[in-house]
Amino acid sequence: MSCTITLQQKGYRLTPQxxxxxxxxxxxxxxxxxxxxxQRVRQRYPFVNISTVYRTxxxxxxxxxxxxxxxxxxxxxxxxxxxxxxxxxxxRRCGQSFAFEHESLKPxxxxxLKEYGFAADLxxxxxxxxxxxxxxxxxxxxxxxxxxxxDD
Amino acid sequence: MSCTITLQQKGYRLTPQxxxxxxxxxxxxxxxxxxxxxQRVRQRYPFVNISTVYRTxxxxxxxxxxxxxxxxxxxxxxxxxxxxxxxxxxxRRCGQSFAFEHESLKPxxxxxLKEYGFAADLxxxxxxxxxxxxxxxxxxxxxxxxxxxxDD
DNA sequence: GTTGCAGTTGCAATGAGTTGCACAATAACA
DNA sequence: TGTTATTGTGCAACTCATTGCAACTGCAAC
Ligand SMILES: [Mn+2]
Ligand SMILES: [Mn+2]
Ligand SMILES: [Zn+2]
Ligand SMILES: [Zn+2]
Numbered sequence: 001m002s003c004t005i006t007l008q009q010k011g012y013r014l015t016p017q018x019x020x021x022x023x024x025x026x027x028x029x030x031x032x033x034x035x036x037x038x039q040r041v042r043q044r045y046p047f048v049n050i051s052t053v054y055r056t057x058x059x060x061x062x063x064x065x066x067x068x069x070x071x072x073x074x075x076x077x078x079x080x081x082x083x084x085x086x087x088x089x090x091x092r093r094c095g096q097s098f099a100f101e102h103e104s105l106k107p108x109x110x111x112x113l114k115e116y117g118f119a120a121d122l123x124x125x126x127x128x129x130x131x132x133x134x135x136x137x138x139x140x141x142x143x144x145x146x147x148x149x150x151d152d
Numbered sequence: 153m154s155c156t157i158t159l160q161q162k163g164y165r166l167t168p169q170x171x172x173x174x175x176x177x178x179x180x181x182x183x184x185x186x187x188x189x190x191q192r193v194r195q196r197y198p199f200v201n202i203s204t205v206y207r208t209x210x211x212x213x214x215x216x217x218x219x220x221x222x223x224x225x226x227x228x229x230x231x232x233x234x235x236x237x238x239x240x241x242x243x244r245r246c247g248q249s250f251a252f253e254h255e256s257l258k259p260x261x262x263x264x265l266k267e268y269g270f271a272a273d274l275x276x277x278x279x280x281x282x283x284x285x286x287x288x289x290x291x292x293x294x295x296x297x298x299x300x301x302x303d304d
Numbered sequence: 305g306t307t308g309c310a311g312t313t314g315c316a317a318t319g320a321g322t323t324g325c326a327c328a329a330t331a332a333c334a
Numbered sequence: 335t336g337t338t339a340t341t342g343t344g345c346a347a348c349t350c351a352t353t354g355c356a357a358c359t360g361c362a363a364c
Binding site: 013050051058075076 | 349350351352353359360
């Protein structure tokens with residue numbers, strides 16, 4: 001896989017721990033949490049520490065091989081970037097998540113570059129808001145009554 | 153101030169703790185951290201707990217009276233929303249932050265609404281990337297050598 | 305080979321933020 | 335006013351993630 005090559009080319013060691021983390025991210029279909037990665041790594045080799053998993057994830061993130069995204073669950077999720085650029089819309093009411101193409105962010109990216117000379121890292125966004133179904137409901141409700149999830 | 157009225161109108165109590173937190177956010181000029189708020193609250197009344205500060209901030213956030221933003225410092229910062237909508241570009245290399253007008257995000261907001269029926273909460277974004285000055289530097293460097301901040 | 309050294313790991317401690325729970329404060333109602 | 339229901343707070347325990355440090359690894363120079 002291309003990640004391992006990139007890692008070595010940049011002068012980082014391809015340790016067993018890093019290989020295991022990479023394998024598991026590759027095998028996982030969608031977004032995966034650090035805890036899930038750690039558990040699967042430990043099935044193969046039980047002595048790998050969670051801090052090593054986090055350090056590996058931070059390294060892969062720095063190299064833009066994976067994305068780190070807060071989907072509003074209280075912990076972050078990771079995903080391979082080589083699997084096509086896309087982003088997500090997360091409904092703050094029902095919690096559902098909808099993917100959308102990177103295409104929709106390209107005009108913004110171009111504008112930030114042109115107006116401010118800023119090259120934005122638009123790897124994998126999670127944009128919060130109200131989905132089509134929840135939008136009418138929220139407008140009506142007096143915000144206090146009938147709150148779906150146990151907030152505040 | 154309008155925040156206190158909103159709070160009461162929505163049926164929330166205007167407790168001394170909440171008033172102190174609101175006061176401090178109003179008095180602070182830019183973005184402020186929970187820890188800073190807590191310290192200033194304690195100068196007035198030393199028995200307020202940090203969890204009450206966090207709970208108040210989460211409430212104000214839910215009501216869209218303040219924004220909560222990760223500016224890449226390892227903790228989040230809060231800012232009054234009534235002080236004009238804007239966002240920030242944060243350079244991942246030099247750490248500098250540049251404000252930009254909400255105007256630049258409006259086309260995206262419109263597009264998400266039109267294409268996906270999704271009403272995005274674009275309260276106060278921090279978009280990471282490379283600023284004008286750092287952009288040339290990053291392209292050249294082999295990523296490993298001469299890394300400014302003590303990463304990985 | 306063995307010495308030197310940068311890179312990496314495990315472990316324990318720490319930091320930021322949240323949560324369960326008992327109690328306090330306030331509102332609602334008689 | 336007294337009684338009860340609701341909301342909010344303090345505290346301690348907890349979760350997710352990061353960090354300092356000592357020990358270990360792989361590699362190159364001597
Ligand atoms: Mn995704
Ligand atoms: Mn701001
Ligand atoms: Zn929804
Ligand atoms: Zn910069």
